[in-house]
Amino acid sequence: MKAQGVEGRTVLEVGGGIGAVQIELLKAGASRALSIELTPTYEDVAAGLLREAGLADRVERRVMDFAEAAAEVDGADIVVLNRVICCYPDMPKLTGAAAGHARRLLVMSYPRRTWWTRLGLGVSNGVLALMRREFHIFVHPPQEIAATARQHGLEPVLEQTGVLWTVAALGRASSQTA
Template sequence: MNACCTPDGSADYAAVFDERFASRVARRYRRRGLARAERRIVEYASAAGVAGASVLEVGGGVGEIQLELLARGAASTVNLELSPGYETEAARLIAEAGVAERVTRRVGIDIARHPDVVEPADIVVLHRVVCCYPDVERLLAAVASRARCLVVFSYPTASWFTRLGVRISNFFIRRSGRSYQGFVHSPDAMLRSLRAHGFEPREQQRGIAWCVVAVAPVAAG
């Protein structure tokens, strides 16, 4: 989803994360490459063995993480996105990379509500997505059911500063008449949810703004 917002009402979501927003994201990627947390996600996925792997990214935006994983040898990627606003820029990046036959993009699927409509993948990625969803346990349960080998996800640091920032942001979002809300979920609660579905942490890094965690099925450890 690429921003901290609830998915309730995809039309409202699309009004915020539109083609102009996607253009800024794509332009930044072309100029600067991946941001720090995104690089860490790619590193964790690569360390687990990305060569020949299938990748599912939930809320991948224009798909920059997927392009990097494909460049490192991933066999294919599937992107789930609620807003159609990313599709034009994503198509341009895919064409520039010459990987159109290895990328599938699907719009309008909420994996937490409809996990069975998505095929399982070796690696599942969620960057800046858990903070968008009110029922994070349901989201992570759905993701765990689709991941064969690894889940890599990021979440905002649960500091007082982050919580204050989210509250202020939510206030102004409500004032604007939109339904979006950001969340700072408990890291312990998220890990408990994944452990309940047979996953254990393998890698973890805490940054100033974002934490990145890689979890794998216990049997795969």
């Protein structure tokens, strides 16, 4: 993201957890950040980290289902979905909403669709079911994730694949040269 330029940019992170990505982008020069989290679990820790970093006045945090209430959120220069697509059952709705809010860049990470990832996450889902947890992990097809973002005017800028995760960045054609 830093290579694409974050100086003075706004950031929207969906599923931001404790806010580590937002803090790093703000330290790198982003002007403001909005964090959308589905549950309030991380709010106290996130508030403490923001205070400690001296960035509390530059971050707004909201607890809501972004895919369901995206119309209530303004767009941002950079939208981040870090390890969150795999936690949401309706990938096209979440990815489409995020892509629609990205004025310049959408950065996503999601599990690779390999036999070992699917096996490991299948076992994890089995354990979660035995524990009677509603949470479920999804391995959405990467081609469909990218196609959904492309339907909103974004084109691939970067893709890095690791053993378990893929990181993909897609940008607006009009902003890739800016």
